[in-house]
Amino acid sequence: MATCEICNKGVSVGIKLSHSHIRTKRTWSPNLQRVKAVINGSPKRIMVCTRCLRSGKVQRAI
Template sequence: MSTHCQVTGRTPGFGKAVSHSHVRTNRRWNPNIQRKTYYVPSLGRRITVTVSAKGIKTIDRDGIDAVVARLRAQGVKL
């Protein structure tokens, strides 16, 4: 599963982990990615999307039909 949200576009953030002795090593901050299945009434079927926790909140706020329309306008295949 890729660490990319289809709704918000969130991807991992990269930086350095700094130890007590100030040794810096590379690390990454992964977004909270989930696979969710939604029923879309306008399509008459279920779709599975890879979304972050913030993407789930966006779907709850705007509705799945509005989010699917926005994704289709961007050219995402669902």
Template sequence: MQRCEVFGKSTGHGNMVSHSHKSTKRIWRPNLQVMTLNVNGSELKVRVCTKAMKTLKGKNVDQVRKILLENKENLSPKIAKALFSVK
């Protein structure tokens, strides 16, 4: 299953409804891209949705850390480990 490693956005399920109101199953997938994040001095390649890319682009290290801490319940284990590791 596709999942954003920062915001936790995942696939959505629902019905596609035709003009005659015949319903068929469909899936909405998040637009995931690979991005390199600098977390506590280590560079991580993460799969993030484009909304997260726009939020994180151009931010300095302290601002990125603040955004990640605000979304700590949705973080992937890889980012959480790098974020909370003591150096």
């Protein structure tokens, strides 16, 4: 599965619990965006989560 290239956030696994207490496995995927960012002075396409984009950890290339 894909992970954020800045914070390494990836898929987390857990259980879904219904009202009748039936437990099934499920996954939570991070909201990843393919972004053109400046890495080591040159523009590059990377997968970044929206938390990193919003907090300013990524400098976007124009």
